[in-house]
Amino acid sequence: MNIKHIFIAFVAAAFCQMAPAQTVVEDFKPSSVNQPGKMFPQVNSEGRVRVSIPAPNAQKVQLDIGGVKYDLKKDDKGVWTGESAPQVEGFHYYQLNVDGASVPDPGSLYFYGASRWGSAIEIPAPDQDFYAQKDVPHGLVSQKMYFSKVTNSWRRCFVYTPAEYDKNPSKRYPVLYLQHGSGEDETGWPTQGKANLILDNLIAAKKAVPMIIVMDNGYATKANASAPSKSAFPFEEVMINEIIPMIDASFRTLSDREHRAMAGLSMGANQTITITMNNLDKFSYIAGFSGTSNYPRTEAIDVEKFMGGKFKDGAALNKQIKLFWLGLGTVEPAPFPGSVKAFRNMLEKQGVKYTYYESQGTAHEWLTWRRDLNQFAALLFK
């Protein structure tokens, strides 16, 4: 190391020491998804998450969010507090780490995501009004249990019926089947997805027609098989042979293909495109939120081989499919932008009409998918 290098190192070290400490804007408020009466976690106007937990005998406590672990500091009462870097607006799963134990934050409500029930936080979005609980007629979200012979198990779905459903006892309604992503379950859309509130608001504003929404579990394990599958099978068999007939028998549905849609996010998008393209006699509206059936591949799609050549004849598909809809957040990580783009290129090359929506500034998370539903549902059954 010569004199020049030493000088540079000295200046760099001095600069680092002189750099002002990271300024945190002190306008934190309790998260909107806290447990009743809990003051922490909190969020500030920068989107930082501040957590606080008593752990008087711990040596190290961390906030684990967005793939980064942030050290908390202990006060003289044994309470550890600290905050994350600013998070992108939307809904984020997180956890605390107490001396190596990864645990839920006792202050937050719990949600199923990332393959576990655990903590999450809402970073407020400027457009949160479209999924807010407002003074409009509210539909019901009903838990429906049914026995599946395919999986030899009891399964559960949640069914949204619009506010007018019980006031029109002879009217029948179109149905949207709406699926969650990998590591999530049937509670995702009616809870953090806010599907019911989005539809309540759309229907009250006459932007969407009243419809039934069925939110089921995208994991299915064949009886005698060892592990649940992420692929469309055997969920396709459950969907086509069990869920749809059960819903048509239990609710006042319009049961023709013109009045049945399917949409899903991420893994659910992949499943949706596969299941609907295999069953175009049953679906006429198709949507993939942050996902397509070529996932995780980003290379150009060979339309002859892809999904058995189902996208070869664009003109024929355009006659059958009333709406093919794709959505993506602008700050989603790889491989989603690449694989969705490759899928779009294939659609365009084959002349398959589709609608594409970009959620500005959102990641691979529920704010993107709430916006997708808000856009897509407004186009359905018209």
Add this chain to the structure above:
Amino acid sequence: MNIKHIFIAFVAAAFCQMAPAQTVVEDFKPSSVNQPGKMFPQVNSEGRVRVSIPAPNAQKVQLDIGGVKYDLKKDDKGVWTGESAPQVEGFHYYQLNVDGASVPDPGSLYFYGASRWGSAIEIPAPDQDFYAQKDVPHGLVSQKMYFSKVTNSWRRCFVYTPAEYDKNPSKRYPVLYLQHGSGEDETGWPTQGKANLILDNLIAAKKAVPMIIVMDNGYATKANASAPSKSAFPFEEVMINEIIPMIDASFRTLSDREHRAMAGLSMGANQTITITMNNLDKFSYIAGFSGTSNYPRTEAIDVEKFMGGKFKDGAALNKQIKLFWLGLGTVEPAPFPGSVKAFRNMLEKQGVKYTYYESQGTAHEWLTWRRDLNQFAALLFK
């Protein structure tokens, strides 16, 4: 200390060392209310709870259940494991303590009780069949949102409609209003209370008539008031002026007093007796599970003063009330046995007819209340 004392101390120490270690029966199985795929917590045939959590850098990890903290032991991989003394059969809230931090167990599902969302475990009961998910027609559990002017807030209730409800679009049904206890909320009865499964099974066996069950939140805070109240007020105002009219307008109810019941557990029992006795024009069936309106007092009730003298005229009450029902677990702690006994003494002295049920071997927890509902619902609306 003389020789004799030293000798005694020596013998005592030797005896302690020689005493066999507490024998734990090694037939542990994952709890029925674990998160998907989680192997811990576990329960054995003695009713011991075994938990296990990785916490490689922790100094002390404990299982906190039934008011006792049990030390766990760390293995060479940093995983802490240990078990409780045998727990009474039924449903118990618990938590873990990691170096002083009280946190939920990442292995369990979470329930609202003890004024927080957190871990719980089910100690299997010999009579669990009556609340099991069986191959019978299942009703819906629907989430209903409504705006309360009394509290100036959105409130939520869960509504059970029997399996036949949607198959008989012109039939109307009697209604049971069913309330949770202190530190719990409207999720208690449809989740750990298993109210829907109990009624599904009773109705399928023709032991109960098909009915609607409304499970609301017993806490209500007057608009402009500071804190929610444990007393019947202002919940009585919400119940009488808002919930009942809202339910009668939203569901196909029979809305006369002969077809309306109210029951509650603990705090909810106290509220039930107060609300129904204040509104005998609206209710004809009344039940208190593990609670009465003289709680926490155990002394003899002065019938002239108690609740404004509402129990003075037993003969008149017997004409108005179709069923007055009380239940209690045989191993409930004070003051419940004493206060319920004082209440029963008062009823007997006044000649008020009532039915009394004891749940054998159960505590102040949900197995007692599941049994209460199973007994009480079978007597309703007949």
